[in-house]
Amino acid sequence: MTTMKDVARRAGVSVGTVSRYINQAPGLKEKTISAVKQAIADLNYIPDEYAKGLKTNNTQTVVLLVPTVWHPFFSEFAYYVEQYLSAKNYKMILCNSDHDPQKEQLYVQMVIQNKIDGIIGITYNDLGKYTTGDIPFVSIDRYFDEDTSYISSDNYDGGRQAAQAMIAKGSKYLMYFGDKSIFANDTMRRRDGFRAEITHQKLPYDEIYDENPLLNLDERLHQKLVANPQIDGIFCVTDAMARKVITALKKQGIEVPAQIQVVGYDGSKAYREDPQAMLSTIVQPVAEMAEAAVKVILDKIENKNDKKIAIHLPVKFHPGTTTR
Amino acid sequence: MTTMKDVARRAGVSVGTVSRYINQAPGLKEKTISAVKQAIADLNYIPDEYAKGLKTNNTQTVVLLVPTVWHPFFSEFAYYVEQYLSAKNYKMILCNSDHDPQKEQLYVQMVIQNKIDGIIGITYNDLGKYTTGDIPFVSIDRYFDEDTSYISSDNYDGGRQAAQAMIAKGSKYLMYFGDKSIFANDTMRRRDGFRAEITHQKLPYDEIYDENPLLNLDERLHQKLVANPQIDGIFCVTDAMARKVITALKKQGIEVPAQIQVVGYDGSKAYREDPQAMLSTIVQPVAEMAEAAVKVILDKIENKNDKKIAIHLPVKFHPGTTTR
Secondary structure, eight states: OOOHHHHHHHHTSOHHHHHHHHTTOSOOOHHHHHHHHHHHHHHTOOOOHHHHHHHHTOOSEEEEEESOTTSHHHHHHHHHHHHHHHHTTOEEEEEEOTTOHHHHHHHHHHHHHTTOOEEEEOOSSOOHHHHTSSSOEEEESOOOSTTOEEEEEOHHHHHHHHHHHHHHTTOOSEEEEEEEOSSOOTTHHHHHHHHHHHHHTTOOEEEEEEESSOOOHHHHHHHHHHHOTTOOEEEESSHHHHHHHHHHHHHTTOOTTTTOEEEEEEOOHHHHSOTTTOOOEEEOOHHHHHHHHHHHHHHHHHHOOOOOOEEEEOOEEEOOSSOO | OOOHHHHHHHHTSOHHHHHHHHTTOSOOOHHHHHHHHHHHHHHTOOOOHHHHHHHHTOOSEEEEEESOTTSHHHHHHHHHHHHHHHHTTOEEEEEEOTTOHHHHHHHHHHHHHTTOOEEEEOOSSOOHHHHTSSSOEEEESOOOSTTOEEEEEOHHHHHHHHHHHHHHTTOOSEEEEEEEOSSOOTTHHHHHHHHHHHHHTTOOEEEEEEESSOOOHHHHHHHHHHHOTTOOEEEESSHHHHHHHHHHHHHTTOOTTTTOEEEEEEOOHHHHSOTTTOOOEEEOOHHHHHHHHHHHHHHHHHHOOOOOOEEEEOOEEEOOSSOO
């Protein structure tokens, strides 16, 4: 195998110079650069990235933490994050937390030991304990504290748009269907925007807004609709929740969208384009969110930018067959 | 930060002994082990896994190569592979090849430079060029050559079960709907088993069996059904294909399953449990496949087992609402 020494000999420079070239250290002469470049090409030399990582303390590796890559929104997001990272020669380590704070903690501990460069996290657990370290971190859909950078879609406006869409098509009594998180979570703002728009339009509002996870969905929905039969539009915190609600409504003999309109949130390709679902939903710009997350994390890693960055990307209502 | 030297001093041993303990080298006395263990606990010392990797040439990292993690089967598989790997303190680097041989090649090149320990690959490209190296490799659903280990579901039996299920419910003229790969691919055996069962039962057989990817699905299906209106059962190479076929049939005013039964292959949770789809399908044992893949790759990495291993795991027909 070709070594750095072989490259140095062929280029007529020292091993230190080859190392500086490989680590993109400044101050090398144009002539030296081209000699080393040529020697590397001639000898088909592959720099040992691992040894390089040890020296520069950079492993070109970012961890993506998701609750579970099973979920269509997370798998779509993971796809794009990997795309943008690999375009910058970074690798992505994927971790499923399974909504288990302990697993997440152990996992993050493990990867930090391996000198990863940064973490992009979709998490509904309290990640504060990891982010207090000096590992660059970007949160998705969560604000933790004043110092944590995060990226989310414009959840508040999404809620507003959901209300507007159903009201425009005749709904007069809207309900929100979601779950709470014990930690501050930007997805709660979906409800806030939804409720604000309804209040603004002076219409009545109701909600099922439970602790996470929501149990007995069918039963809870049934009770609510018996108690309040005027409800004619439901906005659900996610598409997955919307699909469950639609199924429960159908079981109860309620027609969607004729009797009750339903709007979800996420707009994952899997649900949006599924010919058998065609859910009306608020579409998150998942590719743009991934691109922004990668841009912010690489800026923190490579330029040591420690400013807090908060980005809300615009969303759009997608009419499917569950609204009129 | 606590160093190995601090641990050595506290334990009253040499740095080399601490290193041997961390690298689980044999030959240490029970007393030495417990002293080092205690010192590590007292000082809250975190071994630098990265430096360790450089020494032992093991990074506790496995790459999972999938065409795209978007696809429900692949995301489910990725989920389980990560579960089984992290249980063994291995990390999973995820790579989406996008069915692009060049991207795949560049990516594999990049990770090999980083001294990853092994690759689990779901790929429909010719990976031979990587597997000729000495990186442990396990293929999913693909056999490349005599030397490559692979794991797949029992595709042949799955095809047989699909035929049996539709024939049992009255289908008399069955068709296969799939695509070809220019490389040997175990998924082709789905067709082989399907056709063999139909031939065995002395029934007629038809197929749409195209180059990958299949274009103009609607038009091709329409032409086929006009030319051959007796077709009353279709087995599709994947669930995703089955969903497209069902949508095309509905557009043409054909009732599923009353006029034509449809069976898919994969049985991803997303499609199988989706209340709005309820696809009849052949279920791959995805968790067991992931477990087997991790077991085989770790055996190759840790025990240098270079024997070829071929595992076919059993499948099961899942009746949904697209068969009678």
